[in-house]
Amino acid sequence: MSTVPIIELKDVSKNFRSIQALDHVDFDLREGEVHALVGENGAGKSTMMRILAGIYTDYEGAYYLDGKQMRFNSPHEALAHGIGMIHQELSVIPELSLAENLFLGRQPTTRFGTIDWRRMYRDAEEELRRLGFELDARLPLEQYPLGTQQVVEVLRTIVSGARVLIMDEPTSALSPSEVGQLLALVDTLRQQQRSIIYISHFLEEVLHVADRITVLRNGRSVATLTRDEATLDRLIALMLGREVDRQAQPITTESEHEETILEVKDLTSDKFRDINFRVGKGEILGIYGAIGAGHFDVARALFGLYKLDRGTIILDGEPFPSNHSARYAIRRGLAYAIESRRKSLLLDQPIYQNITMPHLERIGRFVPQQSQELAAAAPTIAQVNVIPPDPHNPVGKLSGGNQQKVAIARWLTFPPRVFIMSEPTRGMDVGAKTEVLGLLRRFGEQGFGVIVVSSEPETILAVANRVIVMARGEIVGRMENKNLDKDALMRLI
Amino acid sequence: MNSVIKPRFSSFVDRFRGLQASSPWMRRFSMLAQVWTLIALFVFFSLASDSFSRPINLRNILTQVSTLAIFASGMTFVLLLGQIDLSIAAVAALSAMISAHLYSKLGYAEPIPSLAGIGAATFLGFVSGVASARFRIPTFMSTLAMSLIAGGLTTYISKGRVITKVSQLSMTLGSKRIGGPDGLPVIVIVAIVTLAVGYVILRYTRFGRYTYMTGANRSAARLAGVNTDRILVVVMTISGFCAGLAGIISMGRLHSAQPDATDSFLIDTIGAVVLGGTSLMGGRGGMPQTVIGLLIYGTLRNGLDNIPSIDIYLKEFITGTVLLVALLINTVFAGTAERDRTI
Known part of the structure; x- marks a missing residue:
């Protein structure tokens, strides 16, 4: 992992009328790093991610990409500069084949201008194999489980040229085995020197997958920890803004309501x-x-x-x-x-x-x-x-x-x-x-x-x-x- | 940044809606858009033709729309639910053919033939309903298939021939007049009764309320414990029953059972109900609207016949054009095209 930042936010603030969603936040993402963002609902995670992905264009502060100051006007423009976002709600088209989903909008064509199906299937399967998946690219995507659809969505963003992936709650709808699959994918992507901003409610997952973790609270960045510094208790304490009693509530107490x-x-x-x-x-x-x-x-x-x-x-x-x-x-x-x-x-x-x-x-x-x-x-x-x-x-x-x-x-x-x-x-x-x-x-x-x-x-x-x-x-x-x-x-x- | 956004251009329609929002009088006026259309057509034809406004012609209008009214009573239920029934014309023809066949070829006495015809039609409506409710086939498709099924059975029974011997009962319903040759046709009474029963069901029963609720918001109806599938089956059955009755009546009016006699009624029925102001999306409209729609339709058709100077080959074209204009006026007045563009 290098220490050169690909993306840097300096002193970024964002207001929604009276609400200060982000308050002078600094953030940086290095090459080949998985950087997790955690915080309660309303802490400013979504806002920050939307600024990074070019969805919010109206904010204060500076946004550096490869050391150059940028200001994107649309998510499309951000993607053109290699920053892709994977939303919580999948945007795949279930009726189309896996390959078509992968190359949506940029299907390879023959010299007659028609779609080169054979090449599309071959390329799709090759891309998948490089990430460790053996899948039939001809099948409609709906025939695959949700976890695989998520993988395809990630891969599509990469095929579109993204070096930086912003993943918003990627595992919230997945089963435990599919979560394992996705975390393995994140690892593979890290080895391929891609940079990932990972947002999740699941702190165990974050501790497992992230190189660094930034905690947001009430629109402020309260700490950035390395993987070794972070523990579950420390993260929760930072998120809630106070030390918490290590001895949590006794689990499995049934109520004694008489009736x-x-x-x-x-x-x-x-x-x-x-x-x-x-x-x-x-x-x-x-x-x-x-x-x-x-x-x-x-x-x-x-x-x-x-x-x-x-x-x-x-x-x-x-x-x-x-x-x-x-x-x-x-x-x-x-x-x-x-x-x-x-x-x-x-x-x-x-x-x-x-x-x-x-x-x-x-x-x-x-x-x-x-x-x-x-x-x-x-x-x-x-x-x-x-x-x-x-x-x-x-x-x-x-x-x-x-x-x-x-x-x-x-x-x-x-x-x-x-x-x-x-x-x-x-x-x-x-x-x-x-x-x-x-x-x-x-x-x-x-x-x-x-x-x-x-x-x-x-x-x-x-x-x-x-x-x-x-x-x-x-x-x-x-x-x-x-x-x-x-x-x-x-x-x- | 927060300056007031002023549209550079406001269309006539927008300006009209602004007026509508500001004045309660205007709102009341526009709620009755369909009534105004009817009055306008009526006044126009009365002035344009000497024969139009004679009592005998007004009775003719009622007679002419009576069969349509029976179809439309059933269709009103279907459209209120946000569904469609494309099989009514074919089902009506089948009902007539079954009844005529039983009466003239197999020698059954009334009321068995008529009941059998209506019964078969009701059953086919039930089948379309079950297919759509139980197996989630859109009614557009299930009734399209039913239309072919009923048409096929009609062809099979009739072998393509017209049956000219029909029962006295159906002729009484279809062409008799109460009180001599200038009296009130029975067919008009049947139509009024059908519409009235439909009105009472929709307005005063729980089932009627459930129909509106389901048509307006299916998930809300389900959350309130309504068995929306059962509502759909019952509504399609009602539509089948009305089509069957209309088939028998139409046979009595024509003094024969013809395989293709009711063909034009499908489009006319949907046209009349929608023209009255019942929404194709469900949840809005009702029997009073359908009555207005029927009268507009009848006035237009009959009125054009009463202006001798109109080229009869242009009649269909003019009817279509006037219908389109009437629908446009309805939507502008009723403000159904809303601001929210995601709908």
Whole structure:
């Protein structure tokens, strides 16, 4: 590894209106180095990476490439200078063959101007072999597992001429064996003298793969450690900005809630395995995981909207039939508000109709009348304090927080036994967040079981009595939420 | 940097929308765009032709759109769900042919032939629905296939021939008039009843609400516990039933079962329903809109017949042009082309 920096950021700052996303940050990347960026959500990782990749063009400070000051106007221009970015969401085209994906937009042609298929397949397989993969380049990419698609995406960026690769959470959606494959690829690329900026939530992975690690906190670069200096505890301490108690929470403490409402045994599907937990009367259970951990799919499966391979759901001592419908779940007393309000609400329709949606069969029997619906909706609108409270207002006219309140209110007309909420506070301002979290706490006090599923540790820690942590489809930790800290959650994923 | 962005050019349409946003009166006016189109056409033809506005001709318009109205009742459900049924014309022909065949060739007495025809049509609608709901075949394809299936069966049963002996029941439905030769045609009553039943179902039942919900936002409907697959099957079955009924009625009106008698109804039906203001994307519209659409359609067709100076070879062309203009006016008035360009 050489010590010559390929890329250097000096004193770079970036503002989004009132938010200082990056605050006088210095950063450098050497040739043949894997340099990891870590930090909490909102620490400035994404912003920095977008500046490096030419996506954000409007920032203060200097950007040097090979010692020359640059300012890219587009990601395209950055790529032309050898800086390529691999996004979290793959941009491959699954229907096309592996080779076509690899050479998208720069397919080799014959002298007649048609595509030279034979050469394309040969070149593709050769490129793959150089990285240690024996694959058939003729098959459509969708026939390969996600890990391989990720590899192809990396390779495509290299074929496009990138010397510097920026990888954003490359392993978040991969299975453990595929993670191994990807980390091996990163090693190979390092040996080929390519430079990599590696961004990940998974600190173990970072410690394994990185030569140097830069920790960002609140838009500032707080430290750059070499691989030998870095330990898990040190990284977490730097990320959170304080020394953490080495003795974390005792793992595997089950709650002693006297009365179990919901019990889940061995839930297994393609996105998660062997999920067991119970929810007591008046208890708020938090399920935490990074994006792609499968916790949102567990919530869907409980409500009958994701196919289970096996497992039992027992509510009030009575088991659900296998692969029950959402209607059945509602009748038995489950309520579910998903992470996307756009998917769960009819934005053009008035508030009251959105609230009575799941309960039409219980309101006015055969013919739901507007007056009956209004009567059913009005108390719950008041209960969650929707502003403005006019039930005839279309939901699309409300603010995000108030839309979320409508999504909650619809389950209160007939109080549920267990309320499942995915990302209850996503995209809300502080005031709305506090209000929604207050509502959740009140449900606990009223004796519902509540399950809060989230990738934001703050949300979970604010309301949950007990926390389950999921990573890659499995439960990796259970703890009481007593003096629980973010680091305890983050240590586990 | 934060200076106000002013468009250099604002089109007539944009200016109109600005006006619309600022004035509630304007909004009310434009919500009724379809009604204004109907009135405009009506006034135009009344002035352009002496015979158009006579009561007897107005009754003719109603009679002419009655068969279409029965088709359109079913199609309204389908479009509200954001689906399409391309098989209605062929299914109607099959319904008529089965019924005529049972009656004239096999000697069954009414009501068996009519019920069998409508029953077969309903069943085919059900099959398209199941194919689409259970196996995720788009209705565009499943009903296209169903159209061929029904057309093929019609050809097989009829051997391509017209059956001219049809039952009294179907003739009563299709061409009898209540109260003498100038009375109200039964076919109009059947059409009104069909539309009214459709209206009640859509407006006042849970199933109707589920249809709107599913059409507007399928995932939201599912999250509310709606069995969206079942809604699709039922809606396609309703469409099949309406097509079957329309087939029998059309047979009674023509006094014969003809393999190709209903061919033109597919396009006319979709045209009339959309013209009324029901969205092809689902979730918006309803039976009242369909009634307006039918009347616009009927007025246009009949009105052109009543202006003798128009070259009959140009009629189709003029109909198409007026339809396109009417649709344009609808979208401009209704503001359906939105600002968000990702939609």
